[in-house]
Amino acid sequence: MKVLLTGAAGQLGQALIATKPPQVELIATSRCGGEGVLALDLADAAACRAAVQQHRPDGVLNAGAYTAVDRAESEPELAEAVNAGAPAAFAEALTATGGRLLQLSTDFVFDGAQGHPYAPEQQPSPLGVYGASKAAGEAAALQLPGARVLRTSWVYGPVGRNFCLTMLRLHRERVASGQPLAVVADQVGCPTSTHTLAAACWRAIGAGGPRILHWSDAGAASWYDFAVAIGELGVAAGLLERAARVVPIATADYPTTARRPSYSLLDCSGSRDGLGLEPMHWRAALIEVLTEVLTHAQRCNTPLSG
Numbered sequence: 001m002k003v004l005l006t007g008a009a010g011q012l013g014q015a016l017i018a019t020k021p022p023q024v025e026l027i028a029t030s031r032c033g034g035e036g037v038l039a040l041d042l043a044d045a046a047a048c049r050a051a052v053q054q055h056r057p058d059g060v061l062n063a064g065a066y067t068a069v070d071r072a073e074s075e076p077e078l079a080e081a082v083n084a085g086a087p088a089a090f091a092e093a094l095t096a097t098g099g100r101l102l103q104l105s106t107d108f109v110f111d112g113a114q115g116h117p118y119a120p121e122q123q124p125s126p127l128g129v130y131g132a133s134k135a136a137g138e139a140a141a142l143q144l145p146g147a148r149v150l151r152t153s154w155v156y157g158p159v160g161r162n163f164c165l166t167m168l169r170l171h172r173e174r175v176a177s178g179q180p181l182a183v184v185a186d187q188v189g190c191p192t193s194t195h196t197l198a199a200a201c202w203r204a205i206g207a208g209g210p211r212i213l214h215w216s217d218a219g220a221a222s223w224y225d226f227a228v229a230i231g232e233l234g235v236a237a238g239l240l241e242r243a244a245r246v247v248p249i250a251t252a253d254y255p256t257t258a259r260r261p262s263y264s265l266l267d268c269s270g271s272r273d274g275l276g277l278e279p280m281h282w283r284a285a286l287i288e289v290l291t292e293v294l295t296h297a298q299r300c301n302t303p304l305s306g
């Protein structure tokens with residue numbers, strides 16, 4: 001099976017490359033390209049169509065995205081071009097070539113107001129530009145009969161830009177300065193490791209079944225809970241000497257440009273059964289990621305100060 005991957009330099013893209021099934025022939029692409037990676041600008045719809053026409057993949061795994069949630073509020077055209085224009089272009093080109101499409105999407109397509117987990121068939125109701133552009137990308141992708149949308153939440157892994165790596169740094173800095181770490185406690189969702197997510201993606205692109213899937217790790221957490229666990233488990237893993245004191249705060253005390261859903265848990269039960277994958281609790285997945293962060297730091301000889 002030939003798969004064209006976008007977002008190869010992103011945190012999910014790197015996990016997908018690392019876990020590629022042997023039967024998959026991968027054409028990896030990223031914005032700038034690099035060793036073994038082709039350059040493909042997702043804001044260029046014509047280039048997206050041309051990539052499909054040239055490589056004629058059996059599937060496109062669209063993991064690339066404009067993911068800067070706050071910046072999207074001031075760059076709506078670019079967010080729309082990347083997050084909705086690219087899947088539309090892939091869907092159009094794949095209609096002609098006969099391939100499948102797996103479109104990654106987000107819990108931020110929901111407004112978080114209902115207070116219980118969102119089912120895959122629920123209508124999106126985004127609060128901001130990023131969520132709206134991803135919802136438009138879902139609709140565009142689903143124009144292709146062989147397309148599936150996989151929504152996920154709070155993605156983090158051992159590489160890239162993510163909450164877990166930021167919190168590890170902040171725990172060290174706050175221990176050194178003696179200051180507490182204030183983290184929002186009234187937004188609830190579920191952290192998802194790039195490892196478990198990559199496994200779900202590889203299953204989802206190769207199989208039939210429902211066209212909209214939900215995938216997160218198991219359980220629920222606030223950002224505060226996640227930050228506390230990163231501190232505790234970071235110490236246990238040998239990444240931190242001590243954890244900083246984490247203080248719960250309200251969203252209102254941490255203003256951001258984009259509004260975020262207060263409760264965006266995804267109901268993943270049907271999708272987990274459909275994909276035949278056992279859920280892992282987010283704390284267990286976090287232990288795995290922290291172990292890998294440590295291994296990576298040791299391999300690269302990065303000092304673990306604090």
Ligand SMILES: NC(=O)c1ccc[n+]([C@@H]2O[C@H](COP(=O)([O-])OP(=O)(O)OC[C@H]3O[C@@H](n4cnc5c(N)ncnc54)[C@H](OP(=O)(O)O)[C@@H]3O)[C@@H](O)[C@H]2O)c1
Pocket residue numbers: 007008009010011012013030031032040041042043062063064065066067082104105106107134151152153154155156160161
């Ligand atoms: N991160 C989360 O918490 C989260 C939550 C729910 C859903 N998701 C979804 O999961 C998927 C994977 O996200 P991720 O966490 O791996 O995000 P990520 O680490 O930010 O990776 C996204 C990649 O897309 C690339 N990209 C952005 N604009 C591009 C363009 N114009 N042309 C080509 N590439 C471009 C970025 O390249 P540069 O590095 O060059 O900018 C980046 O490498 C996305 O669809 C995202 O919407 C993410």
